[in-house]
Amino acid sequence: MALTIFSIMIVLLLLGFPMMIPLIVGAFVGFFMLFNGFDQMETMIQQMMAGIRPASLIAVPMFIFAADIMTRGQSAGRLIDMVMSFVGHMKGGLAVSTAAACTMFGAVSGSTQATVVAIGSPLRPRMLKAGYKDSFILALIVNSSDIAFLIPPSIGMIIYGVVSNTSIAELFIAGIGPGLLILLLFSIYSVIYAIRHNVPTEEKTTWGQRARAVQKALWPLGFPAIIIGGIYGGIFSPTEAAAACVLYALLLETVVFRSLNWHGVYETAKSTGLITAVVFILVGAGAAFSWVISFAQIPQTILGSIGIDEMGSIGVLFVISIAFFIGCMFVDPIVVILVLVPIFAPVVKSVGLDPVLVGTVITLQVAIGSATPPFGCDIFTAIAVFKRPYIEVVRGTPPFILMLLSVSVALIFFPQIALFLRDLAFAK
Amino acid sequence: DTWRYAFEEAMDEVQGKYAQKFKEVIEANSDHEIQLFPYGTLGESADIMEQAQAGILQFVDQSPGFTGALIPEAQVFFVPYLLPDNEEELFEFFRTSKAVNEMFPKLYAEQGLELLTMFPEGEVGITTQEPISSPEDFDQVKVRVMTNPLLVESYKAFGATPTPLPWGEVYGALQTGIIQGQENPTFYILSNKLYEVSEHLTYIGHNNFTTAVMANQDFYQGLSDADKEVVQKATDEAFEYILEYQKGQTQASIDGIKEAKPDYTITVLEDEKRQPFRDAAAQVEEAFIEMTGDSGKGLLEQFKADLEAVKK
């Protein structure tokens, strides 16, 4: 059954059907085969609703809206001018700043999709202007955003912690090492890319010019203050911080900078709604499809035939990595964690693996899977927001996947990448 | 046949333990196989309930608190200080109560569900950042509650600021300080690591978390007498098993928390200090009757009669 469904989905995808159709047809065929007919299709609708329902998803349209207002107005431009005044003269400086901004924003907001929009939409035009290729920019944005999974707060780690009975606080700390390592690799790659493609640099600015740029960015610097201060200060949940950014952006652009009138606000809200719908229908269809996979116990069937009990701890970590990587290529990461973690729990225990290490390995795979074709929420978001064809959004991905996979392998052989900080913090 | 059974908790939490025992008895006494679907694998609580009603799932475990939208009377389990905190009385109540064993099955049947059993999961404790010993201590304390009117009413009565928050955001919100408290049974506080982001756990004795196991009614009615008997046998054996399991379970959870965080304070509020909370809670009972009308009132009266009967 699994093979039939996957084949149909891939064919429909390649033929150029709207992306929702492979997912919907996959779920549809699944329901048809599971229940010998059309009797239970209502549950498919139920699961599509369940997919778009989680409260944390509300942050996505809110950050899209805020980013959209900032980009149409002056806030985003002023912030980027400020960053450029410091890094514009360095080879790859803008690309490294973009990666770092994605990591930081993703870390705080907890939403990779929101990161793609909030950081990607103002920075992409600037990178294009600076001379980077679009395929590189898009891959950089999508993949850097996924570092968010590893850096606290991370909803994936919370769920893993609950299902596997592992300390969430320890998981949070363990994710930081690999997260920063990935950021470092991306930064090195960005610099090499900039040198090899001879991306021009800007003239070095004086401290006076920098001070002026900072001064011009004073108002927009309220955004990082709202997000970082608001969330860590216990004022907002990430979703609420997103809404606060909307409010602040509206205030700045309509009252302070006067760069947006109310008609512009209306248009912006409409375009935000459109992007949200295009992405969320895929999230919903993906949830219905995940339900089929989970109900039919397909992972259990596949994993049951591998004989994982015979392997050593390195072997088990490899199997786990591959299982989560493949799972997240097709299915929503949260569902993958909920379904697969209990299946692996006994073997993890029997070979004596540190559950915190396993959690970090899994979270990393989840991050990679979400940025990897064919199905990935962040890819969908990038397509919807930047209006670039699918193939172009994923074209620049291979070098990034290669870097991410090497970090995965490194993590398996050198667990200290994740556990060093944890051991330090918890005095183990 | 393969029967499917979904529940709201993870495999090694109370509902999961019950389900595993249920599965074990069914499979030992019949040719049927049971597939278990823990929390989230087929959707949230409301989703699996609907799937059981649709006949996709044969068995489902949903706590009456979540059933409130479907069967308002089920919210009686949210009325504070109704259930006894004496374990033997509590267990005997669930074994013998007419309200639980005769009145509720009728209400569930109207929704196409065969109520197999209800059982307690453990006393509800409240985690906070500062110690709690009176309603005054709750002043300005934001306590996360499920979006349920009676829970909201209860915490208002206790003097706290009830704050609704999606479950996924609770750990983070406790860490950053958006909220200062939340309530759950002890095993859940342990398994969800809520002690990591709080300093005090207080039992004011206001409730014991209750859950219910149901079968799809068409499925159940269509079973042969022999199969029905197997299901009843599994229900009863798992019920006694889970009561036995609970006896040491709260203490084991407390030990688990203490081991992970030795300086964590755990307080069982003594009886006279509970009195102000008990007094405040009277208004919640009125709110329940207002919400559920005569049907709820009748149920509540029967509930109290049943409780009186098991008092030692």
Added chain:
Amino acid sequence: MTDANHGSQEQSNTDTTGLDDAPLTAYESSLPGFLGTIDNGISRIESLMLAAGVLLMAANTMSNVVGRFVFQSSIFFSEELNRILIILITFAGISYAARHGRHIRMSAIFDAMPPKLRKVMMIVISLVTAVFMFGLAWYALQYLMTQAGRGRVLPALQIPVWMPLVWVPIGFFMTGLQYFLTAVKNMIEKDIYLSTNVLEGYDDNEQEI
């Protein structure tokens, strides 16, 4: 912008400068006469719901923060209201996106096909998509009626669970209709259309600088 080449027709995916969606305002139904008027009206309602949904969501979420901090009391229906709004946005949005040819697809192989085959494929894709959208509209209606029959209410708002679901079958149906009309348009017109209003093809002049 290449709008000038095609009159009021939009060109899909022309924009590389981010989120600027100026062409969205220019929806003109390609249906004749009275039907066209209705279609334009529906498009306007959809866009109104999209914008209002997003604005309400922001207002609702912020009010909750203000309530919690200033008045020490949260808005209990805040989360439920957002859930209702997200359904509204998603299902008003999918048909609006279908009108404007904005649904995400992977067109690499499709684009490499000869034009004749592309036209045939576009008709097949539109029809198959329409069929599934109509199917989902039907099952969404069934689901809605099941919910109505159970009489469940949302715990905080105390309104029936089925009410916010009303937009689901309508959204699927309107989307199916758009794809159906796209198939028809491709059958009668010479060019290849992504939606009733949008010609296929990406504008390449701005990319890969």
